[in-house]
């Protein structure tokens with residue numbers, strides 16, 4: 137029953153239905169696009185393509201309206217409780233969004249002796265910009281201490297017990313991740329907020345949560361100051377993303393007005409994508425992918441040949457995964473004997489498109505390669521069962 141809405145969703149993705157022999161299991165890298173998004177792009181380009189914020193004619197005005205509409209739509213999508221005080225800045229994806237927050241907001245806010253907490257075991261895109269900000273300040277004689285957000289290798293979550301040791305009176309900023317791109321687990325931002333207190337800004341890398349589960353900033357459990365995400369992982373075109381800034385704690389990002397030509401087509405696609413996702417329902421999407429993910433993890437855990445990342449050995453087989461260990465559409469694993477790039481190749485021989493490398497995880501080396509299966513609305517239980525049959529035959 138959990139997979140039922142999947143069929144209704146799937147038929148709206150032309151690239152997926154055109155290739156029934158293939159299974160796209162790499163949505164954590166980028167999502168496929170529904171017809172509604174393709175239509176919105178086609179309509180825009182054939183009726184009103186122009187530059188935004190300039191031009192005294194209807195196409196230009198319409199383009200400007202669409203960009204502003206998309207900005208409001210991002211706030212609405214995130215359930216922003218105070219849209220008049222917040223800001224949305226469009227980017228090419230999460231990497232550029234995090235770089236923007238680090239360079240335009242964080243760096244000017246830090247003083248000598250301040251400390252920032254950053255994740256050393258998450259996506260590189262959520263580490264390098266913070267290190268870069270600290271380095272650029274050091275060059276100007278401002279020493280900022282970078283501390284690692286403690287992480288539990290066994291479960292993939294942050295180590296909330298060890299947090300107290302790294303938080304101090306000079307902690308000025310925390311960069312965290314919502315859903316981990318390797319482990320797929322929900323990083324419990326609520327406990328992070330409780331540990332740092334109400335006044336330390338938290339920037340959330342929501343690349344793997346927006347479009348997959350509700351990301352609602354009016355939820356006290358998600359009391360963060362910045363939400364950074366990729367539109368292209370959430371049904372919009374490549375080269376799209378956004379930074380949402382709560383604004384209540386001070387001025388936000390530089391780009392007010394029109395500093396250059398924005399990616400208008402991408403922004404139009406993001407507007408349509410957010411409409412599509414809200415219509416499908418983030419809660420329903422989360423249930424669908426959680427159901428498929430649990431099916432995959434539970435059967436994979438019974439096979440000794442596979443080791444699942446962030447799945448404690450004590451849980452490797454047998455009892456049901458506790459709720460805190462549930463995965464959001466991402467399962468990363470390696471085979472005991474088959475190198476991961478070979479396994480990726482073998483799987484493609486059976487029509488499965490997966491990611492197989494070190495997954496851009498900060499600190500990971502080539503030997504840390506693994507196979508990542510990542511799911512979205514268009515994936516089905518048949519695909520998961522077919523994949524399991526192949527994985528079982530290799531065990």
Ligand code: PMP
Nearest residue numbers: 229230231232259261317343366
């Ligand atoms: N953060 C996380 C958690 C991600 O999974 C990704 C994409 N793999 C990124 C950041 C980077 O996103 P983008 O490629 O859109 O810049």
